[in-house]
Amino acid sequence: MPEIKKIATREGYGEALLELGRKHENLVVLDADLAATTKTCVFQKEFPERHINCGIAEGNMIGIAAGLATTGKVPFVSSFAMFVAGRAFEQVRNSIGYPQLNVKIGASHAGISVGEDGASHQCNEDIALMRMIPGMTVINPADYVEAKAAVAAAFELEGPVYMRFGRLAIPVINDRADYKFELGKGVLLREGSDVTVLATGLCVAAALEAAERLAAEGVNAEVINIHTIKPLDEELVIQSAKKTGKVVTVEEHSIIGGLGSAVCECLSEKYPAPVCRVGINDVFGESGPALKLLEKYGLDEKGIYERVKNFVKG
Numbered sequence: 527m528p529e530i531k532k533i534a535t536r537e538g539y540g541e542a543l544l545e546l547g548r549k550h551e552n553l554v555v556l557d558a559d560l561a562a563t564t565k566t567c568v569f570q571k572e573f574p575e576r577h578i579n580c581g582i583a584e585g586n587m588i589g590i591a592a593g594l595a596t597t598g599k600v601p602f603v604s605s606f607a608m609f610v611a612g613r614a615f616e617q618v619r620n621s622i623g624y625p626q627l628n629v630k631i632g633a634s635h636a637g638i639s640v641g642e643d644g645a646s647h648q649c650n651e652d653i654a655l656m657r658m659i660p661g662m663t664v665i666n667p668a669d670y671v672e673a674k675a676a677v678a679a680a681f682e683l684e685g686p687v688y689m690r691f692g693r694l695a696i697p698v699i700n701d702r703a704d705y706k707f708e709l710g711k712g713v714l715l716r717e718g719s720d721v722t723v724l725a726t727g728l729c730v731a732a733a734l735e736a737a738e739r740l741a742a743e744g745v746n747a748e749v750i751n752i753h754t755i756k757p758l759d760e761e762l763v764i765q766s767a768k769k770t771g772k773v774v775t776v777e778e779h780s781i782i783g784g785l786g787s788a789v790c791e792c793l794s795e796k797y798p799a800p801v802c803r804v805g806i807n808d809v810f811g812e813s814g815p816a817l818k819l820l821e822k823y824g825l826d827e828k829g830i831y832e833r834v835k836n837f838v839k840g
Contacts, residue, residue, distance in 0.1 A: 532695040535728075536634045538673030539691050540565025543602060543632075545674075546681055547573050552598060553681065556591055558584050558605040563693075564634045566604045584609045588617035588629075595627040600681060603629065607636035607690060611652035622686045623659040630680045631656075631688045637778035638806065638823060639694040639728060641816035648811035654783025656688040657756040663709065664756040666690040666777075666785075668730035671700040672753055675707035683709065690727065692778075694816045697731040712759040714766075718748030721838050722766040723830075725776040726752045726785045729804075732820075733776050735827035736834060745838055755785055760792045767799045774802045774834050778825055781805040802837040804830060 547553050547569055556578045561567040570577040580587035584605050591601035603610065610633050611618070622629045638648045657664045663683060667673040673691060680687040699715075715730070716737055725733035730751045737747040748766055752759065767773050773793065775786040786803030793799050806823060820826045824833060 531698045531701070533670035533698055534692055534695045535667050535670055535673040536563075536565045536691040536693065538667070538670040539632050539634065539677055539689070540568045542674040542677035543569045544572060546678060547576065550600070550681070553600050553602065554578065554594055556580055556587050556601055556603045558582055558587055558609060560605055560634075564604040564632065566632075584614035585617045588614050588621055591629045592621040592625070592627050595629050601629050602632055604632040604634065606647060607633035607649035607652040608647050611655050611688070612649060615655055618656075619659050623662055626661050626685055628684055629686055631686070632677075632691060633688065634691045635693045636690045637692060637727070638811040638819045639692050639778060639816040641693070641819060642813050644813035645810040650778075650780045650806045650811065651783070652690065653755055653777075653779050653785070654787070657783070657788065659686070661685055662756065663687045663754070664690075665709070665754050666727040667753050668727060668751050669696060669698045669700050671698055671705060672707060676753065679707055679709050692728055694728065696728045699731050699734065707753070710754045710757045710759060712762040713751040713753065714748070714762070715751055716747065716749040718746040718770060720746045720770060721772045721774060721834060722748045722750065722770045723774045723776060723834060724750050724752050724763065724785065724789055726755065727778050729776040729778055729825055729830070732825065732827045732830055736831035739827065739831045740834060743835070745835060747834060752785055755788055758788045758792060760796065763789055763792055764797045767793060767797055772800050772838060774804060774837060776804045776825070776830055778820075779805055781807060802833060804833050
C-alpha cells in the first residue's frame with residue numbers, strides 16, 4: 527500500500543497566494559508578523575511591494591485591509607485563527623462584514639492540532655464567530671489540494687471570506703484529476719445507507735478511515751466532506767439524511783456554533799433527524815502533541831469510529 531502524502535493546509539494557502547499573485551496585480555497580502563508560519567513568506571519573497579507586515583496588531587491589519595479593498599485591491603489578511611477571528615472580531619465585523627468589503631481572511635493554526643502552543647492559541651471558536659457575521663463565507667478545507675482551490679475560489683468571489691487552515695501535516699485525499707471545488711457544495715466521498723458522516727477540515731480523512739473500519743463490522747457509513755460551512759449545502763445534507771436516517775457531524779471545533787450547529791439548524795427546520803455532534807465538548811484544549819490531542823478528544827479515526835458505532839447501534 528503506497529504511503530499517503532501529508533501536507534499542512536497552510537502550505538496550500540501560501541502557494542495559492544503566490545500563484546494568484548502572478549496572475550493578478552491587484553492581490554495584496556497582509557500579515558501580522560507571522561509570514562513564516564502562515565506561509566505567506568513565499569508571496570513576500572516574490573512580491574515584497576505587495577506584502578505588508580502589520581506587526582502584532584491584527585485589529586489594525588483589518589482596518590488597513592478594509593481601506594485597500596475600497597481602492598479596488600483584493601487583500602488577503604493572515605494570522606493565527608485565535609488572533610484574526612478572536613482578537614480582531616470587532617474590526618472584522620464592523621470594518622469588513624458590515625460594509626461587505628472584498629477582504630479575504632486566511633486563518634492559520636486553528637483547532638487543537640496547534641498542539642504544544644496550548645489552550646490560549648487553540649482556537650475552537652472561530653467558525654462560530656465568523657459564521658455569525660452576515661454575508662461572511664466560511665471555508666474549512668480538508669487537505670492541501672482543497673486549500674489551494676479554496677483560496678482561488680475566494681479570490682473570485684466578491685465579498686468577505688474566512689478560510690481556516692491548520693499547522694499539522696494531514697493526509698492529501700483530493701489529489702486526483704477529477705477533483706472539483708465548488709463553494710457551498712459538499713463532496714460525497716463514500717456512499718452509505720446506515721448513517722451519514724458529515725466531516726470538515728482535518729477530520730475528513732479520519733472519517734473516511736473510520737468508515738472503512740465500520741464497514742468491516744457491517745455498518746455502511748456515507749461520508750461527505752463539508753468544506754464550506756457557510757453557506758451550508760443544505761440540499762445534500764437533507765438528501766443524505768433522508769437516505770440514512772441518522773447523521774453524525776465531525777469537526778475540530780467546538781460542537782457549539784460550528785458545523786454541528788449548522789447541520790442541526792438545517793435539519794430541525796427542514797427534515798428532523800437524529801444528530802450526533804463530534805467535536806470539542808465545551809472545554810478548552812491543552813498543551814500536548816497534536817496527534818495525541820486529537821486522540822484524547824476523540825477526533826482521530828478510532829474516536830470517530832467509536833462514536834459513530836455507538837450512535838448507530840445505540
